[in-house]
Amino acid sequence: MAIRRSVERFYLQRGDRYRVVDGRILNRRLEINVAEHCNLSCRACSHLSPVVPKSLVDPAKIYRDLSVLARCYHVKSVRVLGGEPLLHPDLESVIDAIRRSTICDSVWVITNGRLLPRMTTAFWSSIDLVEVSLYPGQHLGAEAQDACRAKAKQHGVALRFHVRDEFQESYSEAGTEDDELVRRIFTTCNVVHRWRCHNVIDGWFYRCPQSHFIAKVLRDGAEHVDGIKIDDDPSFPERLLAFLQSPEMPQACTNCLGTAGRFFPHAQIRRKDFRSRQAVPTQDLVHPRLVGTARLGLARLEAATPRPILDSAENALYSPGLLPIARAAQATGRALVRGIRRAPSPTSNSAPELRHTGLLRR
Numbered sequence: 130m131a132i133r134r135s136v137e138r139f140y141l142q143r144g145d146r147y148r149v150v151d152g153r154i155l156n157r158r159l160e161i162n163v164a165e166h167c168n169l170s171c172r173a174c175s176h177l178s179p180v181v182p183k184s185l186v187d188p189a190k191i192y193r194d195l196s197v198l199a200r201c202y203h204v205k206s207v208r209v210l211g212g213e214p215l216l217h218p219d220l221e222s223v224i225d226a227i228r229r230s231t232i233c234d235s236v237w238v239i240t241n242g243r244l245l246p247r248m249t250t251a252f253w254s255s256i257d258l259v260e261v262s263l264y265p266g267q268h269l270g271a272e273a274q275d276a277c278r279a280k281a282k283q284h285g286v287a288l289r290f291h292v293r294d295e296f297q298e299s300y301s302e303a304g305t306e307d308d309e310l311v312r313r314i315f316t317t318c319n320v321v322h323r324w325r326c327h328n329v330i331d332g333w334f335y336r337c338p339q340s341h342f343i344a345k346v347l348r349d350g351a352e353h354v355d356g357i358k359i360d361d362d363p364s365f366p367e368r369l370l371a372f373l374q375s376p377e378m379p380q381a382c383t384n385c386l387g388t389a390g391r392f393f394p395h396a397q398i399r400r401k402d403f404r405s406r407q408a409v410p411t412q413d414l415v416h417p418r419l420v421g422t423a424r425l426g427l428a429r430l431e432a433a434t435p436r437p438i439l440d441s442a443e444n445a446l447y448s449p450g451l452l453p454i455a456r457a458a459q460a461t462g463r464a465l466v467r468g469i470r471r472a473p474s475p476t477s478n479s480a481p482e483l484r485h486t487g488l489l490r491r
């Protein structure tokens with residue numbers, strides 16, 4: 130027991146490691162929630178879009194924030210999402226601002242696709258990749274998908290459609306006082322450790338979107354508690370690196386399921402019912418095996434593996450030549466965890482977003 134506690138302390142105190150090249154912290158992705166509201170209302174949306182107030186990113190402000198950040202931070206891709214990003218009335222200006230900031234090599238748009246057929250030539254000319262989540266009963270028809278494929282091809286944009294027919298529970302309104310469970314959820318959380326879904330929101334930088342949105346909805350006015358303010362003080366790069374490598378959990382973890390929520394079939398829900406469906410203790414929404422000993426062991430193995438090795442493996446896996454193999458491996462993995470997905474859920478109608486839960490994430 131003493132040895133196990135020591136090992137766990139080691140991993141808790143270690144934090145994530147980041148590569149710094151030419152004075153810039155490197156990461157694969159940065160997310161910008163350009164429209165926090167959404168035209169769908171998915172049960173357990175991990176960005177809590179069905180209940181966050183309507184909010185749109187100002188192109189001038191995001192340019193200022195990203196330009197300052199770009200002096201010490203660089204990503205392969207900025208993911209433009211939300212909410213539903215295509216609800217932004219001046220999306221082209223936002224994308225232009227992101228590019229001009231020089232913070233990234235490419236710009237991706239992640240959308241539910243319902244407005245995609247209406248997008249203009251200026252939109253298609255401004256982006257590198259569009260990823261469309263297809264939710265049962267809510268997605269584009271085959272003809273509309275074909276039309277989008279044609280537009281994407283015409284403008285040299287990569288276009289991916291993904292069927293999202295399963296979600297995972299994303300958060301609990303009731304939360305938990307079980308510190309050990311919260312620590313397990315944090316340790317196994319792919320959002321923060323594996324995918325590193327950093328977010329810039331209203332001048333603040335977050336390690337994960339949930340640490341902003343859960344605080345915003347559950348602790349009104351405390352949405353910045355888990356973030357770091359972006360500023361141009363010379364000490365900012367050092368403070369940002371310390372923030373990213375901190376072993377401290379965001380406070381939002383107390384109410385978050387990370388990537389350990391129970392699976393359930395995708396469902397739309399009335400917005401006024403969204404929060405009451407989550408008024409269940411964390412213990413009842415978490416999948417025990419996803420925070421179990423084997424999963425913790427895998428998390429520790431990843432934590433102990435040098436980041437360049439993990440990045441190289443991911444790059445190799447997602448190179449065009451190996452993509453079909455990656456997809457086959459993903460299908461096999463899904464078959465292997467079918468037992469997990471079929472595990473009974475006490476609230477089989479609840480919710481977060483599956484793109485945060487897949488075995489392989491693009």
Ligand code: SF4
Pocket residue numbers: 167168169170171174175176177178179211212213241482
């Ligand atoms: S999961 Fe996506 S499509 Fe569904 S409500 Fe959330 S942001 Fe909208």
Ligand code: SF4
Pocket residue numbers: 314315318320321337338339340379381382385386387388
């Ligand atoms: S708040 Fe949620 S997504 Fe963020 S680190 Fe904690 S468990 Fe992971």
